[in-house]
Amino acid sequence: MDVSDRIADIYGARTPHTKGTVWPARVDQFLDPGVDEGSVDSWVQSACLLCSNGCGVDIAVKDGRMVGVRGRATDVVNHGRLGPKGLYGSTRWANSSDRLTRPLVREGGRLVETDWETAMGRIVDRSKSLLDAKGPLSHGFYTSGQLFLEEYYALAVIGKAGIGTPHMDGNTRLCTATSAAAFKESFGADGQPGSYTDIEHCDAVFLYGHNMPETQTVLWARILDRTRGDDPARIVCVDPRRTLVAMEAERTGGVHLAPRVGTNLALMNGLTHELLVNGWVDQDWVAAHTLGLDDLRSTVEPYTPEHVADICGVDPEDVRRAARIFGESEAVLSTVLQGFYQSHQATAASVAVHNLHLLRGMIGRPGAGILQMNGQPTAQNNRECGADGDLPGFRNWDNPHHVQQLADAWDVDVMTIPHWAPPTHAMQIFSYAETGSIELLWISATNPAVSMPESARIRRILEGDQCFVVVQDLFLTETAELADVVLPAAGWGEKTGCFTNVNRTVHLSEKAVDPPGEAKSDLDIFLMYADRMGFTNRSGEPLLGWRTAEEAFDAWAAITAGRPVDYTGLSYDKLRGPTGIPWPVNKEHPDGTDRLYADAVFPTDTDYCETYGHDLITGGTVTEQEHRAMRPAGRAFLKGAPYTPPHEEPSDDFPLRYTTGRTVYQFHTRTKTGRSADLNRAAPDAWVEISPTDADARGIAEGDWVRVKSPRGAIEVRARVGDVMDGAVFAPFHYGHWEPAAAAGGGHDDANHRLANELTMTVWDPVSKQPTFKTAACQVTRLRASDGPAPAPTTGASAPAERDLAPRRRPRPTQGGGPTTSTTLTETPTYPLDPAQEDS
Ligand SMILES: Nc1nc2c(c(=O)[nH]1)N[C@H]1C(S)=C(S)[C@@H](COP(=O)(O)OP(=O)(O)OC[C@H]3O[C@@H](n4cnc5c(=O)[nH]c(N)nc54)[C@H](O)[C@@H]3O)O[C@H]1N2
Ligand SMILES: Nc1nc2c(c(=O)[nH]1)N[C@H]1C(S)=C(S)[C@@H](COP(=O)(O)OP(=O)(O)OC[C@H]3O[C@@H](n4cnc5c(=O)[nH]c(N)nc54)[C@H](O)[C@@H]3O)O[C@H]1N2
Numbered sequence: 001m002d003v004s005d006r007i008a009d010i011y012g013a014r015t016p017h018t019k020g021t022v023w024p025a026r027v028d029q030f031l032d033p034g035v036d037e038g039s040v041d042s043w044v045q046s047a048c049l050l051c052s053n054g055c056g057v058d059i060a061v062k063d064g065r066m067v068g069v070r071g072r073a074t075d076v077v078n079h080g081r082l083g084p085k086g087l088y089g090s091t092r093w094a095n096s097s098d099r100l101t102r103p104l105v106r107e108g109g110r111l112v113e114t115d116w117e118t119a120m121g122r123i124v125d126r127s128k129s130l131l132d133a134k135g136p137l138s139h140g141f142y143t144s145g146q147l148f149l150e151e152y153y154a155l156a157v158i159g160k161a162g163i164g165t166p167h168m169d170g171n172t173r174l175c176t177a178t179s180a181a182a183f184k185e186s187f188g189a190d191g192q193p194g195s196y197t198d199i200e201h202c203d204a205v206f207l208y209g210h211n212m213p214e215t216q217t218v219l220w221a222r223i224l225d226r227t228r229g230d231d232p233a234r235i236v237c238v239d240p241r242r243t244l245v246a247m248e249a250e251r252t253g254g255v256h257l258a259p260r261v262g263t264n265l266a267l268m269n270g271l272t273h274e275l276l277v278n279g280w281v282d283q284d285w286v287a288a289h290t291l292g293l294d295d296l297r298s299t300v301e302p303y304t305p306e307h308v309a310d311i312c313g314v315d316p317e318d319v320r321r322a323a324r325i326f327g328e329s330e331a332v333l334s335t336v337l338q339g340f341y342q343s344h345q346a347t348a349a350s351v352a353v354h355n356l357h358l359l360r361g362m363i364g365r366p367g368a369g370i371l372q373m374n375g376q377p378t379a380q381n382n383r384e385c386g387a388d389g390d391l392p393g394f395r396n397w398d399n400p401h402h403v404q405q406l407a408d409a410w411d412v413d414v415m416t417i418p419h420w421a422p423p424t425h426a427m428q429i430f431s432y433a434e435t436g437s438i439e440l441l442w443i444s445a446t447n448p449a450v451s452m453p454e455s456a457r458i459r460r461i462l463e464g465d466q467c468f469v470v471v472q473d474l475f476l477t478e479t480a481e482l483a484d485v486v487l488p489a490a491g492w493g494e495k496t497g498c499f500t501n502v503n504r505t506v507h508l509s510e511k512a513v514d515p516p517g518e519a520k521s522d523l524d525i526f527l528m529y530a531d532r533m534g535f536t537n538r539s540g541e542p543l544l545g546w547r548t549a550e551e552a553f554d555a556w557a558a559i560t561a562g563r564p565v566d567y568t569g570l571s572y573d574k575l576r577g578p579t580g581i582p583w584p585v586n587k588e589h590p591d592g593t594d595r596l597y598a599d600a601v602f603p604t605d606t607d608y609c610e611t612y613g614h615d616l617i618t619g620g621t622v623t624e625q626e627h628r629a630m631r632p633a634g635r636a637f638l639k640g641a642p643y644t645p646p647h648e649e650p651s652d653d654f655p656l657r658y659t660t661g662r663t664v665y666q667f668h669t670r671t672k673t674g675r676s677a678d679l680n681r682a683a684p685d686a687w688v689e690i691s692p693t694d695a696d697a698r699g700i701a702e703g704d705w706v707r708v709k710s711p712r713g714a715i716e717v718r719a720r721v722g723d724v725m726d727g728a729v730f731a732p733f734h735y736g737h738w739e740p741a742a743a744a745g746g747g748h749d750d751a752n753h754r755l756a757n758e759l760t761m762t763v764w765d766p767v768s769k770q771p772t773f774k775t776a777a778c779q780v781t782r783l784r785a786s787d788g789p790a791p792a793p794t795t796g797a798s799a800p801a802e803r804d805l806a807p808r809r810r811p812r813p814t815q816g817g818g819p820t821t822s823t824t825l826t827e828t829p830t831y832p833l834d835p836a837q838e839d840s
């Protein structure tokens with residue numbers, strides 16, 4: 001058993017192994033100081049809710065409180081491992097003294113405590129009078145990627161069949177809308193083709209705009225165990241920063257491509273060009289299983305490596321080397337995340353990753369995987385259930401038969417279900433709330449005052465009188481402070497429900513402890529609203545007939561029959577087994593499905609698909625007739641688009657490119673990680689990363705206070721002189737005005753001087769409608785010296801550049817996590833769907 005500080009040692013010790021063998025199991029555990037294993041009362045089955053990886057976990061309970069976590073060795077996702085957020089961040093927020101324990105309502109401008117009767121009464125009164133006076137379009141719902149499946153499904157039924165509004169979306173729009181959109185464009189429906197077991201079988205991993213070492217640490221540990229073992233996989237990194245991915249690319253003989261922020265599509269077109277020119281194409285497979293090769297060929301024709309080098313600022317030889325690795329490997333695993341989804345031409349660039357795989361017939365077999373990643377733990381369920389505006393079960397809003405199936409299942413008039421136009425995306429919902437056409441906006445489990453672009457505008461919308469705002473959260477967040485009604489929610493471990501990770505693996509998370517005070521589960525809150533509103537079906541029965549999470553789950557599973565996202569073979573009982581289970585789970589696949597499209601049949605049939613598709617440049621929709629005329633019949637689409645420059649290019653006034661993202665130790669707006677002393681200490685305050693050349697040109701040294709300004713706003717933070725490419729500036733977006741001291745009774749700092757989204761733009765991708773958090777123009781000026789280095793971690797991509805620093809500016813190595821234990825198992829448990837296990 002090892003004991004280690006998992007703040008300093010993010011991944012724990014290596015367990016290297018050979019290609020094609022099972023990833024060894026190791027059980028990671030953390031218990032609160034003073035709690036020893038013998039005194040734990042019970043361990044309760046769950047999965048980690050702090051990123052899309054969905055690691056299987058047991059929650060330690062003592063005296064009615066959550067006091068720690070232990071990885072589940074038998075779970076296919078993590079084989080027992082947990083990362084720093086999972087270990088130190090899973091439970092500590094729950095016991096924080098500033099939890100919301102009673103509803104709040106606004107009285108005379110102030111939020112005051114009240115009872116549920118009063119708070120829900122206000123919402124229902126407002127809702128009913130708006131429905132009478134203005135109809136369903138007066139209502140908007142903005143939800144999350146962090147609720148449970150059952151909760152999204154309840155909300156979707158309320159929105160679509162109870163009220164009948166198309167104005168429902170999740171923060172998943174900011175997060176993985178492009179993942180879903182890219183799947184739909186290429187394969188006809190959402191659904192992750194790949195499997196984590198592809199890591200054990202691939203020859204190379206391409207990571208596109210994905211800082212996996214900081215954002216899915218356990219998945220990165222799994223990759224490191226391949227790159228450090230026999231017959232290692234090579235790494236190719238596409239990121240303007242020298243992340244740990246970039247370093248591993250250098251170490252494994254792969255390539256680090258650092259494109260100028262916002263130029264991904266040009267690079268992808270270059271890689272596609274090289275595959276075609278060098279004949280790295282599986283002609284027979286492409287002819288049998290795809291459509292669109294000729295158009296793609298002519299689209300990418302101009303993108304020679306030299307042309308790409310001009311646009312992206314990369315070495316043309318590096319483009320050739322990366323393409324060769326893709327072209328000559330037997331099996332490549334690709335992962336894509338926010339450096340693509342939140343950057344310019346998001347959907348087109350993400351679809352281009354599919355094109356590379358399709359050209360080589362690299363899909364549906366071990367090692368040849370695509371992971372269009374998710375970020376949030378339950379983003380997948382939001383997309384499946386339709387709380388993002390889509391129709392539940394990956395149904396096509398533009399296909400009357402699909403809408404009718406739902407009307408039949410819910411026993412409602414088909415005309416109640418909005419399907420006359422595409423669902424309203426989050427950015428548009430906020431515009432409607434801005435102009436007052438949405439007059440009731442209900443926000444659950446998200447903190448848009450910090451996380452949406454152009455935050456000064458978002459604050460104005462939330463605090464204005466034109467819209468009545470309901471916020472449902474664990475804490476009085478920056479958003480909740482601006483609400484008219486605040487509802488206290490129960491969180492993870494305090495309620496039961498399911499969620500599905502990025503590779504379709506469904507976990508059950510059981511209730512471990514009671515929520516504090518009068519806090520209720522989000523499911524109970526939504527059901528309470530539905531009851532009070534008196535939503536009924538055509539037979540006069542309650543529209544949402546279920547009372548428990550399990551009943552909601554069974555109702556959900558029933559409506560997935562015959563759809564790609566088939567849950568019909570799943571039940572709570574089945575999910576109480578040793579491991580999470582990847583959908584589809586049905587009679588043909590009772591143990592779940594490790595990877596999709598093994599038969600190269602894609603859900604593109606006109607009557608079956610989730611969308612007829614879009615023009616990747618304009619977002620214009622393909623009609624049913626046009627789609628039918630192409631006779632896709634199970635073939636995948638190769639779709640290309642030319643590169644166009646980002647919306648806001650550097651200028652004399654704003655000469656640098658501004659991009660934003662994450663650090664390993666904080667999760668989003670820090671409502672959970674900021675309340676874990678171990679994690680918060682490692683990244684306590686905001687900073688901005690700038691390259692040594694750009695810093696020197698402005699007289700900026702490590703730790704100096706700087707002002708970063710864009711046409712929309714400015715922040716004042718300390719500078720980390722780091723390994724970001726010249727011309728680019730990187731800011732973490734975690735820091736709103738909430739301070740952890742507030743948890744101990746301290747006040748909020750009302751200034752927004754460190755909020756990265758003060759600078760970002762209100763623009764979005766034409767197809768996925770995902771806002772562009774990763775490109776804007778900015779200027780950086782030095783304000784004054786500070787008394788020390790920037791408050792940025794020294795681990796990962798935020799590490800300082802190697803240069804001589806005065807002692808007072810030298811960052812101290814990031815460390816100091818409470819002791820965790822790790823036990824490597826000598827006998828590896830059985831993972832039913834792992835192909836390596838079948839071979840051995
Ligand atoms: N520790 C931690 N882990 C998390 C989260 C968290 O908040 N903290 N959040 C979770 C969620 S919801 C999400 S969505 C994921 C996000 O996970 P990631 O996408 O891995 O994280 P980001 O830091 O947003 O962005 C990834 C990288 O994109 C690069 N990038 C910026 N602009 C461009 C560009 O134009 N082109 C390219 N190629 N790259 C660019 C950045 O340098 C950055 O390293 O993380 C999940 N995991
Ligand atoms: N500039 C910039 N902005 C970004 C990004 C970026 O890279 N750059 N990334 C974007 C991405 S990918 C994402 S995912 C978003 C994340 O942005 P947000 O969704 O705003 O971030 P969180 O802090 O996770 O907010 C979740 C909220 O839900 C609450 N909560 C947690 N569990 C529960 C529950 O069970 N019930 C209820 N009712 N509440 C709960 C938490 O307390 C918290 O307030 O930020 C986006 N914004």
Ligand code: SF4
Nearest residue numbers: 048051054055083086
């Ligand atoms: S990788 Fe993600 S799911 Fe796994 S422990 Fe870390 S935060 Fe939790």
Ligand SMILES: [Mo]
Nearest residue numbers: 174175375376
């Ligand atoms: Mo996200």
